[in-house]
Amino acid sequence: MSELIIEGLKATVGGAEILSGVNLTIRSGEVHALMGPNGSGKSTLSHVLLGRPGYEVTGGTVRLDGDDVLAMSTAERAAAGLFLAMQHPTEVPGVLLRDVLGASSALDGDDFEAAVASELTAIGLEEAFLERALNVDLSGGEKKRNETIQLAILQPKIAVLDEIDSGLDVDGLRLVSKRIERATNDDGLGVLAITHFTRLLTELKADFVHIFTGGVIVETGGPELADELEESGYARWVPVDEKPESKNPALADDPFADPLA
Amino acid sequence: MAFPSDQEEIWRYTPIGDLEIDSYAPSDDTSGKDSTIFDVLSTRAGLVEVRNGWVTRQELDDSLAQNGLFVGRLADHPDPEGLLGSVAGESKDYFAVLSDAFVGDAVVIDVPAGMVVESPIVVGERSRGEGAASFPRLVVRLGADSEASVVQHQSTGVGPVLAVPVTELDVGPAARLRLLNIQVMGSSATQLGTIVARAAQDATVTVGAAGLGGGYSRLRLDCRLEGRGADGNLLALYYGETGQTLDFRTLQDHAAPNTTSNLLFKGALAGDARSIYTGMIQVRPDAAGTNAYQTNRNIKLSKEAWAESVPNLEIENSDVRCSHASTVSPIDEEQLFYLESRGVPSETAERLIVAGFFRDVLEQLPVEDGYSVIEEIIAAKQDRHQLASKVSS
Numbered sequence: 257m258s259e260l261i262i263e264g265l266k267a268t269v270g271g272a273e274i275l276s277g278v279n280l281t282i283r284s285g286e287v288h289a290l291m292g293p294n295g296s297g298k299s300t301l302s303h304v305l306l307g308r309p310g311y312e313v314t315g316g317t318v319r320l321d322g323d324d325v326l327a328m329s330t331a332e333r334a335a336a337g338l339f340l341a342m343q344h345p346t347e348v349p350g351v352l353l354r355d356v357l358g359a360s361s362a363l364d365g366d367d368f369e370a371a372v373a374s375e376l377t378a379i380g381l382e383e384a385f386l387e388r389a390l391n392v393d394l395s396g397g398e399k400k401r402n403e404t405i406q407l408a409i410l411q412p413k414i415a416v417l418d419e420i421d422s423g424l425d426v427d428g429l430r431l432v433s434k435r436i437e438r439a440t441n442d443d444g445l446g447v448l449a450i451t452h453f454t455r456l457l458t459e460l461k462a463d464f465v466h467i468f469t470g471g472v473i474v475e476t477g478g479p480e481l482a483d484e485l486e487e488s489g490y491a492r493w494v495p496v497d498e499k500p501e502s503k504n505p506a507l508a509d510d511p512f513a514d515p516l517a
Numbered sequence: 518m519a520f521p522s523d524q525e526e527i528w529r530y531t532p533i534g535d536l537e538i539d540s541y542a543p544s545d546d547t548s549g550k551d552s553t554i555f556d557v558l559s560t561r562a563g564l565v566e567v568r569n570g571w572v573t574r575q576e577l578d579d580s581l582a583q584n585g586l587f588v589g590r591l592a593d594h595p596d597p598e599g600l601l602g603s604v605a606g607e608s609k610d611y612f613a614v615l616s617d618a619f620v621g622d623a624v625v626i627d628v629p630a631g632m633v634v635e636s637p638i639v640v641g642e643r644s645r646g647e648g649a650a651s652f653p654r655l656v657v658r659l660g661a662d663s664e665a666s667v668v669q670h671q672s673t674g675v676g677p678v679l680a681v682p683v684t685e686l687d688v689g690p691a692a693r694l695r696l697l698n699i700q701v702m703g704s705s706a707t708q709l710g711t712i713v714a715r716a717a718q719d720a721t722v723t724v725g726a727a728g729l730g731g732g733y734s735r736l737r738l739d740c741r742l743e744g745r746g747a748d749g750n751l752l753a754l755y756y757g758e759t760g761q762t763l764d765f766r767t768l769q770d771h772a773a774p775n776t777t778s779n780l781l782f783k784g785a786l787a788g789d790a791r792s793i794y795t796g797m798i799q800v801r802p803d804a805a806g807t808n809a810y811q812t813n814r815n816i817k818l819s820k821e822a823w824a825e826s827v828p829n830l831e832i833e834n835s836d837v838r839c840s841h842a843s844t845v846s847p848i849d850e851e852q853l854f855y856l857e858s859r860g861v862p863s864e865t866a867e868r869l870i871v872a873g874f875f876r877d878v879l880e881q882l883p884v885e886d887g888y889s890v891i892e893e894i895i896a897a898k899q900d901r902h903q904l905a906s907k908v909s910s
Contacts, residue, residue, distance in 0.1 A: 306858045309850050334860035346855035350873025359869060360860040389873065390855070406859055 258284045258321050258337065258413040258446060265316035266471075267304045274300040276471035277316065282414055284444035287437075289457055289482065291450075292468035293490045298450045299343055301468075302418040306330055306340040320414065334360070337413030341403035341420050343450075348390040353402065356390060361409050375408045380431050396423025404432045408439065414446040415439075421456040433459035454486045469494050518611050527610075530793045530825050531764050532733050536707060541679040543619045544569045544649035552641025554670035554699065558886050562636045562665075563588040568643050569651040570621030578636075585629035588638055590622045591656070600625055600656050604685035604715045604741075612709045616652045616683045623654035626667060630660030630689070637666040637697075637884050642682055644706065645674030653682040659692035659720075666695040666884045672730070677705040686714035688722045690744060695723045695883030699890060702730040704760055711737045718744030718773070725882035727891045728755035728763045728784075729898070735764035742769075742776035742804075749778040754878045754891070756898050757790025757822070759905070767796040769811065771804040771837075780811045783878050785871055786822035787902035795827040798841065802833045811841040816848060816874055818867075818902055868899050 260282045267275040274297040282288055292298050304311050305318060307330040318325040320336055328336060348356075354372075358364075363371055376383055379401045391399050400423050407415055417436070421429055437460060439445035449456060457465075457479065465481040466473045467490070474493050475481065484492075520538065521528045547568045555564055563577035565588060577588045591597050601623050605613065626638055644651040657667055671682060680702065688694045694714075702708055708731050714722045726736055740749040755763045769778040784792045794813045815824040828841035848870055856866035875895065879888060 306854075308854050308858075329863065330854060330857035331860055331862045331866070334858055340858050342855070342858075346851045348852045348855055348870065348873060350876030351852075351856070351869045352873075355869050355873070356856060356859050356861060359856075359865050389876075410860060 257444070260338075260414045260446065261319045263317050265301075265304065265318060266314045267300060268312050268314055269300065269310060273314070274471055275304060278472060280448075280466065280473060282446040282448055284413065284446050285440050286464065287440060287447045287449060287460060287462045288464045288466060289449050289451060289462035290466050290468050291452070291454075291482065291485060293494055294452065296469045297471040298468055299418055302340055302416045302450055305416055306333055306338060334410070334412070339407050339410060339412035339415040341400070341407060341415065341417045343418040343422065345391045345399045345403055347392045349392055351390050352387055353390060353405070354386045357406065357409050363409070371409060375405050378408070378431070378435055379404055380428070381405070397425055397428045400424050400432060401428060404435055408435055411439075411443060412445065414448070417447060417449045419451055420449065421451055421453065429456070429459050436460060454482045457482045467493050518614055521611055527766060531735065532762055536733070538679075540677070541648050541650035544646050544651065545571065545621075546646045546649065547571050547573050549643065549645050549674060552643050552670050552672055554639055554641055554668065554890065557890055558637060558639050558668060560636050560886070561639050562586070562634045564639045564641070565589065565624050566641045566643070567622065567624060567653050569645065569649055570619070570653050572622040572624065581632075581634060584632060586632060586634060587625060587627040589625065591625050592622070594625050594627065597625075600658065601654065602685070603656070604687050605683060605711070605713045612681045613683065613711065616654065616681050619650070619652045620654050621652065623656060626655070626657045626665070628659045628663045628665045630663055632660070632663045634665040637668050637886065639668045639670070642669065642671045642680070643673065644678040644680040644702070646678065647676035648678070650679040650681070653680070655682070655684045656687070657685070657694060657696070658687040659689050659694050661690045662692060663689065664693040667697070668884050668887050669696060669698045671698070671700045671702060671708065671710070673702040673706045675703055677707070678703075680706065680708045680710070682708070682710045684710075684712040686712070686722060686724070688714065688716045688720040690717045691719040692717070693721045696725070697882060697884040697887045698724065698726040699887060700726070700728050700730055700734055700736070701894060702734065704730070704732055706731050706734070708734040710735060713739045713741075714749065715741045715743055716747035716749055719746040720744060721748040721750070723750040723883045724752070726753040727882075728753060728765070729891070729894050731763070732760060733762045733764070735766070737766045739768040740770065740778060741772060742778060743772050745773045745775055747773060747776045750881070751778065751780040752878050752881050753782040754875050755782075755784040755792060756895055757784065757786045757792055758898055758901060759788030759790060762791045762793070764793045765795075769796070769798045769809055771798070771800045771807045771809060774804055775806040776804060777808040778810070781878055781881070782813045783815070783875060784824065785816045785818055785874065786824055787818040787898065788905060789819070789821040789823070791822070792824045794825070794843070795829070796841070797829045797831060798839055800832045800834050800837050800839070805834050805836040807834065807837040807839070809837065809839045813843040814874070815845040816871065817845065818848065818871070819906070864903050867903075871899065
């Protein structure tokens with residue numbers, strides 16, 4: 257049984273506060289959906305949890321089974337059991353999926369080969385995919401399957417899935433969701449699924465839905481909250497005159513803008 | 518002829534002014550051990566060991582010899598006239614003049630028309646003895662529609678030496694030549710090397726260079742595409758450590774129509790290493806339909822490392838496709854974060870990124886059997902770099 261406890265987490269990028277006091281607890285086997293409009297700080301939360309350079313934590317704590325996550329390096333966080341499936345997985349030219357799995361998986365030899373082969377099949381990828389450079393010349397959907405393969409092999413305790421649905425076609429979304437659901441049921445994986453749309457939640461059943469705007473969770477409920485979103489959008493939580501985008505006018509024009517780009 | 522100076526463009530950024538040429542003298546010492554490359558490339562068509570410019574050992578497959586393949590000293594070639602200098606031409610610079618004046622046993626690899634030599638021919642060029650100056654010469658000539666691979670391994674003993682190797686590649690019509698040049702000289706060695714290639718109609722010449730050793734090591738690589746449809750592939754990877762300056766000057770010379778050249782040079786610089794790349798693509802007036810590409814990328818592994826990259830184009834025909842690109846940058850933070858977020862420790866992540874950076878060059882290098890040598894040396898250099906980073910932090 258694992259537990260990730262986020263308390264009062266605040267963070268800034270380039271001096272601007274993006275996270276304004278996030279409170280959230282994720283336990284083994286639970287699926288939490290974090291939903292919010294563009295620019296609300298959802299991706300920032302995922303990056304801060306894994307310690308991506310460029311963010312400054314200005315307050316709060318993050319503990320995984322009692323250990324201070326914020327004091328760890330990124331690799332230590334991953335080794336402790338945190339995983340991030342990125343919204344835009346980074347291209348790493350010349351470094352193969354085999355390389356990264358070989359350097360991080362506890363398995364080796366025939367066990368490694370067998371586990372990887374079975375995961376590739378489960379996610380609908382050819383065996384040759386193992387010899388491809390990470391995220392180089394991959395379609396959006398392949399990138400997300402690639403992230404899911406790594407999750408499956410690394411077997412983290414808590415996984416943050418940042419827009420895992422974007423780029424996936426219907427079949428891909430189903431396979432990815434099935435694999436994640438299996439991990440939650442069989443291995444007790446705890447999931448924080450960050451998404452903009454409710455599409456993911458038709459495949460991956462969430463136990464909790466959180467509405468995230470302006471750098472904080474403004475409401476928490478069950479799956480019915482996602483249904484309400486589907487009907488009427490974020491208008492109830494985001495007043496027209498104080499959209500979170502207004503914090504950074506440069507982003508307002510481009511809903512796909514990465515605040516760090 | 519005047520001693521060169523870093524005021525000249527072709528010597529710019531180099532430590533040539535520090536070279537005390539009078540402290541070196543030509544050596545006829547041919548003692549010492551054979552080049553280590555012979556142990557690695559045991560499947561070969563032939564070998565020549567050259568020590569301080571003199572041939573000390575040679576072997577050649579009997580059946581290939583009977584069919585007309587020549588591998589040996591110029592003086593033993595049945596028709597040596599005009600072989601030396603046929604590609605390099607008139608000596609243009611100070612060190613080429615020295616090479617002509619002090620040449621010992623020039624080595625000739627002469628492949629008759631139509632012959633395909635399956636296994637590589639291995640040439641070890643070893644310079645040794647404190648203060649020795651050596652002037653190895655290698656001429657490779659491929660007859661029409663022939664094919665061969667040559668591995669040239671350049672090493673030294675301990676102590677300062679000056680090596681001035683000149684290599685000429687004469688690739689006949691529709692012939693295919695692959696040369697892998699592995700430079701693993703000692704850290705107090707100075708090497709001022711030249712490789713000049715000439716490709717006839719529909720010929721393909723591939724030159725891969727691994728610049729790994731030397732204190733100051735320079736390679737001038739010229740590729741002249743003289744026949745219609747000739748291809749030139751120029752590849753290099755280099756890895757500099759503290760105290761090393763690695764210097765590359767390239768020329769892709771398109772002198773005939775429908776010729777193609779591809780150049781990819783990649784370097785990593787650790788400690789206070791320096792690298793210089795300057796390259797020229799020249800497209801002559803009658804070289805219509807030219808495709809010419811030139812890419813130089815450098816990774817700086819430390820703040821003290823320094824790299825200069827200067828690509829140039831000189832185009833005298835409008836019907837061409839040319840591109841050039843060059844970058845000098847530190848290890849990409851986003852790539853590091855990606856790997857670390859998978860639980861790969863940062864030292865391992867950096868090694869993977871550097872190995873990945875070199876992968877496309879390594880995969881295109883001629884003579885696959887030579888890879889292991891290069892990979893091992895790069896791994897050892899990475900060990901030293903990471904140890905040094907640990908000690909200083």
